[in-house]
Amino acid sequence: MSSSADLLEDASAPDGPVTDGTLLRAARLGDQGAFRQIVDRHGPGMYRYARTLVGHEQDAGDVLQEAFVSAWKNLPTFRGESSLKTWLFRLVHRRAMDHHRTRRPVPVTEEVFADVVADVSGDPVRQAESRELLADLRRCLGELPETQRAxxxxxxxxxxxxxxxxxxxxxxxGSVRGQLHRARTTLAERMSRWR
Known part of the structure; x- marks a missing residue:
């Protein structure tokens, strides 16, 4: 039987980075280092998603922490019917929905879209336009039904x-496609002045 160290050593060949599957197998054997690598790999995206859903950094941190605690406890029961990333995002989504049951949702922040908007740091006019565009997008996203927004x-x-x-x-x-279509249609209508 392989130890978690053997799994990670075999997987860190010069071919490339350690796969999620290898990290998952090692973490299931109790390897906290492998789990830390999972956290490092998927944590930033999960945090960004949590922050978008709950609106506050502290609340997003709490949601993320609860999701990772749940992941660690439930590693043995994860059947692998979806990717590890999908399962982790599902845990974040569930914790965020639990959070929503006790608090009112907050609009999406502009930081979520920092990578989406081109760098306009040298042009004050374009900076102002970008801020206004992001504010409109944030407002429109906040008005979408929760499932469409997610x-x-x-x-x-x-x-x-x-x-x-x-x-x-x-x-x-099919429902995802429908929700996305409705979200995109609504956003296109409400953001039409930016075309």
Missing amino acids: CWLLREVEGMSYQDIGDTLGLPV
């Missing part, structure tokens, strides 16, 4: 496939 964020910001979004949110792929 689908849009997971697709457009996190780059997840329709299947992974469905797995994360517990929706059939």
Whole structure:
């Protein structure tokens, strides 16, 4: 039987980085270092998603921490029917929805879209336009129904496939497509002045 160190050593060949599957197997054997690598790999995206859903840094940190505690406890029961990333985002989504039951949602912050907007640091006019565009997008996203908003964020910001979004949110792929279509249509109408 292989130890977690053997798994990680075998997987860190010059071919490339350690895969999620290898880290998962090692973490299931109790390797906290492997789990830390999972946290380092997927934590930033999970935090960004949590922050978008709950609106506050501290609340997002709490949601993320609860998701990772749940992940660590439930590693033995993860069946691998979805990717590790999808499963982790599902845990964040569930914790964020629990959070919403006790608090009112807050609008999306502009930091989520920092990578989406081109760097306009040398042009004050374009900086102002970018800030205004992001403020409108944040407002419009905040007005979307929760499922549409989650689908849009997971697709457009996190780059997840329709299947992974469905797995994360517990929706059939057809429903994901419908939710995305409605979200995109609504956003296109409300953001039409920016075309």
